[in-house]
Amino acid sequence: MISTKPKDKLIIALDGDSLKHAAKLVDTLKAEVSNFKIGMQLFTACGPDSIKMVQDHGGKVFLDLKYHDIPSTVSKAVYIATKHKVAMINVHATGGRKMMAEALAASRDAAEGEPPLIIGVTVLTSMESLGDIGIQFEIREQVIRLAQLAQEVGLNGVLASPLEIQPIRQVCGKKFIIMTPGIRLAGTHLDDQARIASPKQAIAAGADFLVIGRPITEAKNPLEVVKSILKDMA
Secondary structure, eight states: OOOOSHHHHEEEEOOSSOHHHHHHHHHHHTTTOSEEEEEHHHHHHHTHHHHHHHHHTTOEEEEEEEEOSOHHHHHHHHHHHHHTTOSEEEEEGGGOHHHHHHHHHHHHHHOSSSOOEEEEEOSOTTOSOSGGGTOOSOHHHHHHHHHHHHHHHTOSEEEOOGGGHHHHHHHHOSSSEEEEOOBOOTTSOOTTOOSOBOHHHHHHHTOSEEEEOHHHHTSSSHHHHHHHHHHHHO
């Protein structure tokens, strides 16, 4: 059961490569939010120590490494990630049915208790067209196609832009988790995001989790920004 509380639906992306800076952010925000995302940059710099840091502060970890490789390699990586007791792991849905299925099985084999949520990445929110990579479908059509495949395999949900929330919900139903990056507040920079929405718009469209990084982590007062976002979500 996914919590309906805004504090449990917001995931703070710990961007950067400094464990000290990330720990300071977690310490500042942990009273307001439960979930923190560890992505490629921080994990490459600090490794599993970054996971332990968040957990030592009482937070839950979304390990955002977007695994995409042959099935055996991804399944072994997911097995190890699960042993680190992370709450969520993502894999690229374009890795295919077998890769996703083996990742899911590995997470269940490794879990000591409740397994982590396994989330399929559809189309990155920075992309405005798929033509450059030889895919002739429109983005929305490709996102729905991948979401359906992830659901068929048994994944808990998908990662998709705010613009695809409602079409996914219509096709995959109410119980399928939709995690949404590309969230920006009014008056903030888009950075390298192309398909975006506000926190309120994404929640209203049906998102279960919002992933927000730079608008919070680069703010002068991250705590006040988080409080403002939670208010907007509510």
